[in-house]
Amino acid sequence: MNWEWSDIYSHQLWMVSTAILAIIVRALRKVPWNPRACPVELKGKTAIITGANTGIGKFIALDFARRGARVILACRSEARGTAALQEIRDISGNQNVHLRLLDTSSLESVRKFAARILEEEKELHILVNNAGASGLPSKITADGLEITFATNHIGPFLLTSLLLDLLKKSAPARIVNVSSMNHWKGEVDFSHFRGDNLSNVMDAAYNHTKLHNVIWTNELARRLQGTDC
């Protein structure tokens, strides 16, 4: 039997399979994320973003400002916060962007920040717990807490608890807790909160805090079912 390679390529089945493969590849192709493509407007919404003077937090704050939200940058440094505030106002053209000081590693600072928010804001629709740190030298805070736990988990936990009634009252509202892929390396041991039994290997404290973020977020979501928060 005589055949040529061209006979195979011109076969109908080959053409159909190629077309199907092309459709699948196109559907699965990774498209770069473009926040400007999102049509959701945030006019009339108030959002707090912790750690908003740099990195992911600043980008989120800028995005919310562009969409017209009232944006509160919750930062621990007045100088770094003011620089970000100016930049976000300039780029977005939204002057309804404000700075409030917050150090998530200090329970006193968290309480003071929350008290001011409850005094000044009638509504709160979005809380982004973004502030976080890794690689911190081991230290116990004035509250007796290990610094990475205080910063990444306990401070944000207290802040959210203090603002929860306002969020519920403002529903639909959303709480976003920024964790990390590294949470899978973490363990739950409540003695870690006070710095006991903690290894410094490969930033173990950070991984533990990020696992606590995930567990807490799951439980919070369960408790908030039906509240539109």
Ligand SMILES: NC(=O)c1ccc[n+]([C@@H]2O[C@H](COP(=O)([O-])OP(=O)(O)OC[C@H]3O[C@@H](n4cnc5c(N)ncnc54)[C@H](OP(=O)(O)O)[C@@H]3O)[C@@H](O)[C@H]2O)c1
């Ligand atoms: N970048 C990544 O690849 C990655 C991956 C997984 C998860 N994450 C998580 O994403 C979040 C943001 O990360 P990033 O990469 O944008 O980090 P980043 O650029 O280092 O920014 C961290 C922000 O948190 C603030 N912050 C740190 N400690 C604070 C405290 N005690 N009180 C108030 N603010 C504090 C920092 O303020 P200062 O400028 O004053 O220090 C800064 O604004 C973190 O929760 C991080 O764990 C990041």
